[in-house]
Amino acid sequence: MVHGHQYVxxxxxxxxxxxxxxxxxxxxxxxxxxxxxxxxxxxxxxxxPFENDSWDFILASHVLEHIPHHVVGHDQDGDxxxxxxxxxxxxxxxxxxxxxxxxIGPDGMYVIDHCRFVDxxxxxxxxxxxxxxxLFSDVNQRSKPKMRLLRKYVKRYFQLGxxxxxxxxxHLGLExxxxxxxxxxxxxVK
Numbered sequence: 001m002v003h004g005h006q007y008v009x010x011x012x013x014x015x016x017x018x019x020x021x022x023x024x025x026x027x028x029x030x031x032x033x034x035x036x037x038x039x040x041x042x043x044x045x046x047x048x049p050f051e052n053d054s055w056d057f058i059l060a061s062h063v064l065e066h067i068p069h070h071v072v073g074h075d076q077d078g079d080x081x082x083x084x085x086x087x088x089x090x091x092x093x094x095x096x097x098x099x100x101x102x103x104i105g106p107d108g109m110y111v112i113d114h115c116r117f118v119d120x121x122x123x124x125x126x127x128x129x130x131x132x133x134x135l136f137s138d139v140n141q142r143s144k145p146k147m148r149l150l151r152k153y154v155k156r157y158f159q160l161g162x163x164x165x166x167x168x169x170x171h172l173g174l175e176x177x178x179x180x181x182x183x184x185x186x187x188x189v190k
Contacts, residue, residue, distance in 0.1 A: 014055045017063030044071045046083055050091040058088050061101040065114045094190040104180040119182050120152055147186035155181050
């Protein structure tokens with residue numbers, strides 16, 4: 001079980017940007033070293049230090065909204081998140097799962113270190129069903145790495161835990177460290 005979902009257990013599960021929320025059975029990575037962190041990993045330094053097809057499952061819980069559109073020193077064109085998602089797809093096995101959790105609405109943007117809204121629309125350029133049924137079905141879109149949406153839902157009043165502070169309650173206006181979140185589950189199609 002991961003966040004209430006039943007998955008077939010595999011050996012190679014990666015938790016990126018885990019912060020204080022490390023999970024047993026995952027290789028927990030974060031930008032900063034801390035208790036339960038297996039590897040210090042800066043997601044803004046690509047390529048990721050993993051071989052192709054090296055992970056069966058990647059959990060990116062409350063991480064992608066922190067990724068800026070452009071990263072100084074990154075020499076590729078376009079939005080940085082595009083390159084990061086392509087890296088996730090590269091290191092996931094065919095049929096591998098990418099589970100994304102992001103806050104919804106004001107909880108997603110009105111926090112000082114959030115750089116973007118992230119939801120299902122963000123990832124439509126990788127979904128083969130969306131690409132072929134839309135105006136975006138050009139050669140460039142069809143040649144991108146792909147992932148298929150398996151499930152999406154909204155989890156209301158997710159408890160942030162240790163982030164419950166005076167700052168979140170009074171300055172940011174969050175409900176005692178609770179947010180609504182999107183949960184998006186994709187399967188990699190290679």
